[in-house]
Amino acid sequence: MKAPVTAVRSSPLAALGVLVACLAIGSLGRRRTDEAPPPPPPTSSSARSAERVDLNAATATELERLPRIGPALAARIVAYRDAHGPFRDVESLDAVSGIGPAIVTAVRDHVTISPLTRDGPTLLTTEPPR
Secondary structure, three states: OOOOOOOOOOOHHHHHHHHHHHHHHHHOOOOOOOOOOOOOOOOHHHHHOOOOEEOOOOOHHHHOOOOOOOHHHHHHHHHHHHHHOOOOOHHHHHHOOOOOHHHHHHHHHHEEOOOEEOOEEOOOOOOOOO
16 A cells, blocks of 8 residues: 655745755855955055155155165166156156066056256246246
């Protein structure tokens, strides 16, 4: 003799609970693809170039904070500036030996050019000239 088969009825609430549990377990350990990845830790070059450097007033040490500018290039920039006068724009860096368009592009957003006067760079002031 066979055992009688009894129908098991589940409530919609129990089915919903099972569905939620399955979704929760399935998503463990996965990152959503629409989430942005965490930012990378600051690198030495991005930390070094947080502030803008004035090409016409910076020392060699200050110029080394720029991306792709090491001690040798910084010294050449200062020597060129001393020999030829202040830079009129960022593109003028291209005249310094060892600096090409790639380096000019790399430093463009990290430098500033102080205003030029007859005597060289000067800071902007609100005082009238004497």
